[in-house]
Amino acid sequence: MLDGMLVLVGGVLLLAVVLFLLWKQAQMRSELAALRASEALFRRLTEDVSDVIWRADPNLFITYINPTDEKLRGFRADEVIGHHVFEMFTDEGIATVTNIIKQRQEKEADGTITGPVTFEIQHRCKDGRLLWAEVLSKPERDARGRITGYHGISRETTERKRLQDQIQKLAFYDPLTGLPNRRLLEDRLGQSLASSKRTGIFGALLFLDLDNFKPLNDLHGHEAGDHLLIEVARRLKAGVREVDTVARFGGDEFVVIIRELDRDLAVSHEQVATIAEKIRALLAEPYCLSVNHGGSAGQAIEHRCSASIGIRVFIGNGIDPDEILKQADLAMYQAKDAGRNTLCFFSPPDETA
Template identity: 90%
Template sequence: MLDGMLVLGGGVLLLAVLLFLLATLARMRRELVTLRASEALFRRLTEDVSDVIWRADRNLFITYINPTDEKLRGFRADEVIGHHVFEMFTDEGIATVTKLIQQRQEREAGGTISGAVTFEVQHRCKDGRLLWGEVLSKPERDAHGRITGYHGISRETTERKRLQDQIQQLAFYDPLTGLPNRRLLEDRLGQSLASSRRTGVFGALLFLDLDNFKPLNDLHGHEAGDLLLIEAARRLKAGVRETDTVARFGGDEFVVIIRELDRDPAVSREQVATIAEKLRGRLAEPYRLSVEHGGLAGQEIEHRCSASIGIRVFIGNGVDPDEILKQADLAMYEAKDAGRNTVRFFSPPAETV
């Protein structure tokens, strides 16, 4: 009888286990159905949006990306998943992201936990095009605060970037020559003065006025004059370093800022004198201008036009930028009074330059 009770008890226990397993399987099935429904909903939502939704592991390898990326850049999901995010960006974009990562690491090493970041970089397309995209990236963390991955949204901003660049071009650059205008010149001069003050190295400002410009306008019209100004701007830019600034001050006047000459004022003066003579010589070479409109359409005009140049060598010790411009302008008029096509320095009494 005892054996029968044990068998019966074992059967009840087995039945209870089976019922528990069946209930567990039923629950898991319901959860699986719910999960699949959620995944289907997530897929529909992400596939229909116009932004790129992505996810990456802690080493920045893509683990998920929605189909919008294929519409924008031309890459299928299977051509992106498993690849590093840097493959999406240009070298400049990679440098931007690398810097952001380093900044995050530095902050978190100091105990500051960082959240989402937004940045704008160029993205590579399958057909070789480049497009601008704004990226919102947020880190994923475990219970200990360690980063386990990233997720985010990327949105194309090519047109917005183009409009921003156009607005900046109109605000800070001369529409005819493409050179910095007076507004940007003032900013560059302020930067040069600050750099000179910090390093103790002299800089210089050259004020140039074209000597024989008005007769060209009067004789052949403004189109010929514009062509000459464009060519003069090109010659000036070709005659200085990329770190220097060539700006159109207005009309037929140009300004050149020469940065980082020398700590010795006499040496700086010699250096800028050499540069000024080179620019003077370039501007004095004959101009051959092909006019496309008016009575001279299709003809080439040859014109000679020299420049008078005034120079103000400076050190950034509290001098006023407007004064530097005025003093270089005065030196330029001295060059004109000396017969034009020449160079003159302005030397403040309080300075040995």
């Protein structure tokens, strides 16, 4: 009787174990099916979007990237996964990301938990092209808050960047000569004054007006005048350093800002006089201009043009930028009154100004 009971209990237990295993197996199959469905949904969501979705380990080696990257940059996923993210970027982009990492590390060292960051950098393409992309990067953390990796989205912004640059160029640069316009000139002059005040080194502003411009327009039309202004701009840029600024003030007037002359006023006067004389000589050389007359293209004309140059040496002692421009303009008119094709200094009452 007892043996029968034991056999019966054993059978029930065995049946229960079998039923549990069958239930567990069904549950695992259901979970696996759900996982596969989730993975399929993830692939559909990530592979059909126009943005690049990526994931990287804590050392910034790519562990996942969706096919959009191949459409944009030309690299297959197996050419990217396992490689460092820096291989995607230009040197400037690497510097940007390095700086972001440094800032994050400094904050994390102070106990600050940092979140997502967004930045815009250039990416390298397989065919050698460069494209701009806005990157959203978010850190992944373990239970203790330590960063275990990163994931994010990269969205191409090349066209947006081009339009932004075009808008900025229209706002700050002369469309004919490509030189800074009056608005940007005023900003550059303000920077020069601030730098001069900080360093105690003199700078100078040259105000130039072309002496023989109107007769060219009257005789050969505005096209000839435009060609002359473009050539004048080229010669002006060739006559100064990269740190200096050449701007078109308006019409046939140009302004040159010479930075970092000398701490001594007399020496600074000598230096800027040498630069101004070089510019005067460059602008006085004959111009060969190509103009159209009556539909016939490419007629070459020779034109001689000089410039009257007013010079204002300055140091950042609180003087208003507009006042410097007015004083240089006044010196330019004094140069015209002196016979043109010459230069004239404005001398303020206080020669240290």
